[in-house]
Amino acid sequence: MYELKTILLAEDNPQDVELTIEALAEHNIANDVVAVKDGVEAMEYLNCEGQFKNRKKGNPAVLLLDIKMPRMDGIEVLEAIRKNENLKTLPVVMLTSSREEPDLIKCYALGVNAYVVKPVDFKDFLNAVKHIGIFWAMLNEQPPST
Amino acid sequence: MKINIMSLIDFEEVNKLLEGFNQSTGFVTAILDLEGNVLSKSGWRQICTQFHRINPETSKNCTASDTVLANELGNDEKYHFYKCLNGLVDVAVPIIIKGEHIANLFSGQFFFEEPNRDYFKKQAKKFGFNEQKYFAALENVPVVSKEKVKIAMDFLLNMTQLISETTYQKLEQVELNEALMKSEERFRSAFDHMLEGCQIIGHDWRYIYLNHSAEIHNRRSNYELLGTRYQDMWPGIEKTEIFKIIERVLETRIAYQLENEFVFPDGKIGWFDLSIQPVPEGVFILSTDITERKLAEEKIRQLNERISTATRSSQVGIWDWDIQNNVLNWDDQMYALYGLKNEEFTGAYEAWFNGLHPDDREYSQNETQLAINGEKEYNTEFRVVWPDGAIHFIKARGEVFRNDVGDPIRMVGVNLDITKQKLAEEKIREKDMEFRKLSANVPDLIYQFTRKTDGTYCVPIASEGIQNIFGCSPEDVIDDFTPIGNVIYPEDAERVIREIEYSAEHLSYFTCEFRVQIPGREIQWIYSKSSPERLPDGSITWYGFNADITQKKQAEEALRYSEALLREVGRIARVGGWEFDPATGHSTWTEEVALIHDLDPKTPASVSLSLNFYSESSKPIIEKAFREVVEQAEPYDLELEIISAKGNHKWIRTIGRPVIENGKVTKVQGSFQDITELKLAEATLRESEEKFRKLIESIPLPVTYINSSGNISFKNERFLQVMGYTDDEVTTVNEWLGKAYPDASYRQLVIQKWEAAVKNAQTTNADIEPIEYNITCKNGTERTMIVSGIIIEDNLLITFIDVTDRIKAENEIKELNETLEQRVIERTSQLEAANKEMEAFSYSVSHDLRAPLRHINGYVDLLNAKYLDNLPEKAQHYLNTITGASKQMGTLIDDLLQFSRTGRQELHKTSFDMNVLVAEVLEKMKPDIKNRKIKWTVQELPESFGDFSLLKQGWINLLDNAVKYSKFKETSEIEIGCWNEKENFVFFVRDNGVGFDMKYAHKLFGVFQRLHSQTDFEGTGIGLANVQRIIHKHNGRVWAEAEPDKGATFFFSLPKKSDISCTN
Known part of the structure; x- marks a missing residue:
């Protein structure tokens, strides 16, 4: 069995983090989930900097990225990723509270891989997370490592 | 065998033959067998029958003679003459059948020389005969020459042959039968292919046999004919000659030959050469179709008849000129034609030539030459001068005959005196000229008009006047009506033809007035009159004239017009005229005077009557004026009032004028005019002026x-x-x-x-x-x-x-406006800023309000999922309440977001089919309303112009409401419709739901405004606000009509597409 890759979750709200992890666990998606509180931390993780200086090398299977975060928001993170030679192939899924037309346009313009609005209903949320997890972390062939 | 043969001979027939022979020749005959039995006899002499064969002794002689003597016939002897034992000469001829001498044919009982009377005297004595009677019988015995006997015996020999053959045939019948059959077949086959028709009709009249040609001649097939009776095949044939002939042949067995004309049932006639012969089966008819020959013969016969009739009646002379010998032969008629006697004519070409009128000689000579040269047919006319100087016209025709090398040798022809025709023609020409001269100066058209048997028309005679009437020449219409038909005015043409046909049918006068339009001329009115006559050939001819009556018509028209005009003028001006004769007191007036009095227009004039109509004040004035005009010749012109027969007050102008003769008033003439309206107009004018003044003042x-x-x-x-x-x-x-x-x-x-x-x-x-x-x-x-x-x-x-004050105000407004614009700019930027803020706000709301909500839901669900069993019932209820509240909150937020987005969103207007949009909405709603009973009525909607997705949102909100608020009805009834206004389409959604009280209608479209409780109808109170926002952005209007429990109707208007597209 090959090694399951990490799912990186950038989300400033702890409840959302918990519920997302619960949802992934509920569906037996066994990949490691690393949660970061904002865009700055997300970039540090991806670039193996700061607190993540010593983490195991390699990009996560997918980055689940909230838009509204302190310091550096999701769109800024996405922009940085796509500009970075090492990261630009990383699958990024926006996981956000509302469907705002301008956000949607911006994200797709920056080359986001998916854009998912978190459903208010928890069952729907479970379902959504399940689909994201299964698709991006398990089914999707990873881009070749660089 | 002998007996057999004898029995085969038909002695009855033989007797008949022998008797016939005896009657025609006087020879007696008999057939006796070899024993001497008389088998057949005829015309035996008395001397034999009454004397010799009666007396026993002489009778023995007879028998001996008949047998012994007769049988002494030598084999090579044709006839055996011998003297019988009783003294008469006999002759015997043997009858040999099939080589067997079976009988003898006797003739005899005659003498070759005068009998020896002494011998017979002795005989009478010897045998006791009455001498006188015996000698009488002797006298009857003829004395004939041996030659004559031989000729008779030749015949008898033939007869013997016949008898032999007859017998032979009968004998051989059976043997021959087979051969006969074969032969018959051969014959039949031969018959079948003969060109002549062969048919056999039986004794019972039935067709027994027909060959192919007979079928053709009968125009019937074997199938139809065979077995059918002749008279059944050809009904009515019994009465014809042919039937009688066949009948006769059947009876008499004597052949008959004839030519017969046969009329077939279809009416066609055929001619046949018929040979009808008796045959054992009946009759055999050999027929040859000679129809064509007959027809040709008939034609020739008719032709000959015609020629002979023609020559007889028209006195045609025939001439024959031997060109080479110059001999001209004339028949008698020719001399008559030239007024010559036989001896006066030399019989040469020159003799004829000299008889011609000198003026015609050269021409006639030339004609003859041309004919001889073969350049022209000889068909000419010339005059001849009779010896008495009379001139006759001759028509000549002839034909040139040539020899093998083409040289003319003879010329044969006819002459015909045509003097009468010529003179008649001349007369006609003269008459025609007279007619022409007579009629040339008449501007009218004098004509003879003919309706030919084929129904077409022509004008054989027309005077020069036709130029004036129809614009064509007399020659143009001699055999052609078209030049006239073309110029008759199209509207009148049908009527003219109708009149002509009527006249033709009833032989009544033709009279007609019609118009003629000759190109380049004014329309003319033509009067035509003529009387018809039916000619023997069925054509009809009219004699009559046409005259141009245009001027008369115009004058009539003008008169009619001016009369009408006058009447009209009188009526319009309301003027009448009158006249009064003081001597008689008689007066007249025009209808208009009566009309002004409101009297019947036919009312007779009356001065006293008229005076009575004047009003109280006017009456004395008119009475005085009228008296003065009559008595003192003083004219008057007055405006007075009358009260009409209907009680109407009228103002009239009456003028009276005396007509003076010899110092005496003989007449008073005047006019009478209704001037009521004039008077009214004057008054109106005065009033109007007053009004105007007042108006100006005001x-x-x-x-x-x-x-x-x-x-x-x-x-x-x-x-x-x-x-x-x-x-x-x-x-x-x-x-x-x-x-x-x-x-x-x-x-x-x-x-x-x-x-x-x-x-x-x-x-x-x-x-x-x-x-x-x-x-x-x-x-x-x-x-x-x-x-x-x-x-x-x-x-x-x-x-x-x-405008002093206005200008001052304008200036003030101008100043104000300038500052106002500045203020508006300021306010706008403030508003823009506020809008931005609002956007940012709603953005955060959308994001941040949803998060906690999601969390509440998430944790409640986790609780439910993981610890439900550990929770008391009450706690479960609380959890449910939390779930419900958060859901409601979620919907509220979504609606608010939608609402805020609508406010910010820019319109993307396109033209689209509103039917499609509504159909999409209804399709989308389907899952949510599958448990509902809803009767949808969707009208045809128009092509609309607007933001498709926004309008769709609006429709969703309206239809959701309609569904929602009619949910308590057993059957919801929702109607979607539209009507067309000048600049808008107005759409509506009508439901039969709970409706609402119109006094709250103003709150309907406010945000968070609800007219029903959350318990009855879930909702956020944002839907209609959103609808209003969407419609307002489209510059439309939205409103509603409702009554509690009687349903609600929501309307919105949507501007039609225009060139000036308006966005917010």
Whole structure:
């Protein structure tokens, strides 16, 4: 069995983090989930900097990225990723509270891989997370490592 | 065998033959067998029958003679003559059948020389015969020459042969049968293919046999004919000759030959050469079709008949000229034609030539030569001069005969005297000329008009006048009606033809008036009259004339027109005329006078009657005036009042004028006119003037009226008030100008402007254009006034509008406006800022409000999922409540977001089919309403213009509401419709739901406004606000009509597509 890759979750709200992890666990998606509180931390993780200086090398299977975060928001993170030679192939899924037309346009313009609005209903949320997890972390062939 | 043969001989037939022979030749005959038995006999002599064969002794002689003597016949002997034992000469001929001598044929009982009377005397004595009787019988015995006997015996030999053959045939019958059959077949086959028709008809008249040709001759097939009776095949044939002939042949067995004309049932005639022969089966008919030959013969016969009739009746002479020998042969008729006697004619070509009229000789010579040369058929006419000097016209025809090398040898032909025709023709020509001369000077058309048997028309005779009437020449129409038909006025053509046909049918006079349009000429009216005559050939000929009656018609028309005009004028002007004869007291008037009195137009005139209609005040005046005109010849012209027969008060003008002869009034003439309206008009005018004045006075503007001489003839009160002058301070324009414009140069400018304006108005026939002037009032203040006016004939009506105050106000407004714009700009930017803020706010709301909500839901679900069993019932209830509340919150947020987005979103307008949009909405709603009973009524919706997705949202909200608020009905009824207004389409959604009270209608479209409880109808109170926002963005309008429990109707209008597209 090959090694399951990490799912990186950038989300400033702890409840959302918990519920997302619960949802992934509920569906037996066994990949490691690393949660970061904002865009700055997300970039540090991806670039193996700061607190993540010593983490195991390699990009996560997918980055689940909230838009509204302190310091550096999701769109800024996405922009940085796509500009970075090492990261630009990383699958990024926006996981956000509302469907705002301008956000949607911006994200797709920056080359986001998916854009998912978190459903208010928890069952729907479970379902959504399940689909994201299964698709991006398990089914999707990873881009070749660089 | 012998007996057999004897029995085969038909002695009855033989007897008949022998008897016939005896009767025609006087020879007696008999057939006796070899024993001497008489088998057949005829015409035996008395001497034999009454004497020799009676007496036993002589009878023995007879027998001996008949047998012994007869049988002494030598084998090579043809005839055996011998003297019988009783002294007569006999002759015997053996009958040999199949080589067997079976009998003898006897003749005899005659003498070759005068009998020896002594011998017979002895005989009589010897045998006791009555001598006298015996000698009488002897006298009857003929004395014939041996030669004659031989000739007779030749015949008898043949007869013997016949008998032999007959017998033979009968004997061989059986043996021959087979051969016969074969032979018959051969014959039949031969018959079958014969060109002649062969048919056999049996004794019972049935067809037994027909060959192919017979079938053709009968025009019937074997199938039809065989077994059918002749008379059944050809009904009615019994009465014909042919039937009788066949019948006769059947009976007499004697053949018959004839030519027969046979009429077939289809009416066709066939000619046949028929040979009818008896055959054992019946009759055999051999038929040859000679129809064609017969027809040809008939033709020839008719032709011959015609020729002979023709020559007989027309006195045709026949001539035959031997060209080479120059011999001209004439028949008798020829001499008659040339008035010559036989001996007066030399019989040479020159003799004929000299008989010709000198003027015709050269021509006739030439004609003959041309014929001989073969260049022309000989068919000519010439005159001959009889010896008595009479001139006759001859028509000649002839044919040239040539020998093998083509040289002319003979010329044969006929002459015919055509003098009568020629003279008749000449006469006709003369008559025709006379007619032409006679009629040439008549402008009318005199004609003979013919309707030919084929129904076409022509005009064989027409006078020169036809040029005037139909624009063509007499020659054009001799055999052609077209030149006339073409010019008859199309509208009249059918009527003319109808009249002609009527005249033709009834042989009645043809009279007709119709129009003719000859190209390049005015329309003419033509009168035509003629009488018809039916000719023997069925054609009809009219003799008559046509005349141009255009002028008459025009005069009639003009008269009719002027009469009508006069009547019309009288009626319009309401003028009548009258006349009075003082001597008789008799008076007349026109209908109009009666009409003015409201009397029946036919009422007879009466002065006294008329006077009675005058009103109380007018009556004495008219009575006096009328008396004076009659008695003193004093004319009058009065305007008076009458009260009409219907009680109407009328003003009339009555004029009376005396007609004086010899100093005496002989007549009074006058007119009588209804002038009520005129009077009324006068009064109206006066009233109108008064009204105008009052009107002008009432206008709150200064108004003056200036006449052409520059006087101010009228100033209204307002003018005097505003300007401050009294009526007599400004009486002329100049006076006014000096006072109103004290500054000379400004005054000059004013006059210049004013005069230009007036001139412009005059030339353009328009009003005087308003121009602002500064007018100085009496109190010295200067006021700005707009002066304008209208030109009424040469006068001017001038109005002054004081705009001093308005201009002041305008200036103030102008200042205000300038500051206002600045303020608007400021406010707008403030609003824009607020809008931005609002957007940012709603953005955060959308994001941040949803998060906690999601969390509440998430944890409640986790609780439910993981610890439900550990929770008390109450706690479960609380959890449910939390779930419900958060869901409601979620919906609220979504709706608010939608609402806020609608406010911000830009419109993307397109043209689209509203039916498609609504169908999409209904499709989308389907899952949510699958448990509902809803009766949808969706009208046809128009092509619309707007933002498809926004309008879709609007429809969703409206239809959701309709579904929601009708949910308590067993069957919801929702109607979607539209109507067309000038600039908008108005759409509506009608439901039969709970409706609402119209007094809350104003709250309907406010955000968070709800008219029903959350318990009854879940909702956020944002849907309709959103609808309003969407429709307002489209510059439309939204409203509703409802009643509690009676359903609600929501309307919205949507502007149609226009070139000026409006966005928010």
